[in-house]
Amino acid sequence: MNVLYFTSREILPLDSGDAVRANNICKNLKEMGNNIFLVYFGGEPDNPSELFNICNDYKAIKFPSYLDTIPGRIYKTALAFFPAQHLPTPEVIRQVESEIVEFGQKNNVDVLQINSPRAPGWVTIELDTFTKVIDFGDSFSLQFKRDMNSSQSIVEYLNNFIKYVWMKNLEEKMISAFDGSVVVSNQDANALRNVASGGDISVIKNGVDTVKFMPDNKLRGSDSEYDIVFHGNLDFPPNKKAVEYILQDVYPQIVNKRPNTKFLIVGPNPPMELQTEQVNNVEFTGYVDDIVKTISNAKIALLPMVSGSGIKNKILEAMALEIPVVSNPLGVEALSDNAVNQISVGNDANDLANRSLSLLDDRCKRHKIGEQSRQVMIDEYSWSEVSEEFESYYNELHCE
CATH class of the missing domain: 3.40.50.2000 (Glycogen Phosphorylase B;)
Structure with missing residues (x-):
């Protein structure tokens, strides 16, 4: 199967949970015989061979230069109050969507998967060219709801409330726009089912690289x-x-x-x-x-x-x-x-x-x-088992 894997940032180095998940899923899916085509927001890697260990080809998309201007920096500062890294203009969204479609069609992609809704979610809502899967990982609306309940001040509560409402609405949009949705636990799945009833939500847990994490x-x-x-x-x-x-x-x-x-x-x-x-x-x-x-x-x-x-x-x-x-x-x-x-x-x-x-x-x-x-x-908790579950899920959705 040909899979286009779209992530909001570079997946090397492994300095975050979503980077670890994306890296290991891509690597294991490729080792299982699937063709993995990686698209991410960021620059060209210093060592491309590291990326080719986990994918067949990749495309780096650099965010528009306006974000480095004074108005752009003010815009990014304002976005710090929201659980999103970037929210470009509609023109930029159309440009990114066009690049994804072109890259996907060039490689005869069957399934488009994105990991984390925080940045790329808005891009892929209108893409109906491929079978679409979103890997939420965690439910962020659940996280922000818990943060609301543990807030120490009115200001902190209001900040978390805004994030909760924003993410709840985004999660609802994603679930309805994608053919399948994935989270890592039953608690997260139940939270998303409360957000959007009727969506196809599956649980595929996290794994750990027991070869890399070998006791000394x-x-x-x-x-x-x-x-x-x-x-x-x-x-x-x-x-x-x-x-x-x-x-x-x-x-x-x-x-x-x-x-x-x-x-x-x-x-x-x-x-x-x-x-x-x-x-x-x-x-x-x-x-x-x-x-x-x-x-x-x-x-x-x-x-x-x-x-x-x-x-x-x-x-x-x-x-x-x-x-x-x-x-x-x-x-x-x-x-x-x-x-x-x-x-x-x-x-x-x-x-x-x-x-x-x-x-x-x-x-x-x-x-x-x-x-x-x-x-x-x-x-x-092996990543090979996790990746096998993803492969089965892709086949199930793609054949429907």
């Missing part, structure tokens, strides 16, 4: 340089809120009982206000080239969430690396029962702190949980 025994155990790790893109609001929660409510309780505990926070774009938190033995790395080596140098992963939706890649990655995970009900809600059974789930900050301390003091327990966690990832 030299970095495991009592010799680990750090005790606790959190990793994720820190300009993604749910990750930022999670780190704020840990630094303010959970970690102080841990260091109160275990003063020399070291906490490593890994991920690009750490906000300055987080780095100025007055907490001992906390280190921010920013972006790292080798995420596997960096997070493997910790005894446990502390990964609770206080907002957001969907499956958390960070939890799957830690489990694949045999790093015991401590989280909360929101963090694990979309995982399988077998996966949740390997995670120490705390209901509040005090519970999370005590569970972290218990694991830090028991190397044998950490080792046992780590091995069992990795086996669940191998058995239930």
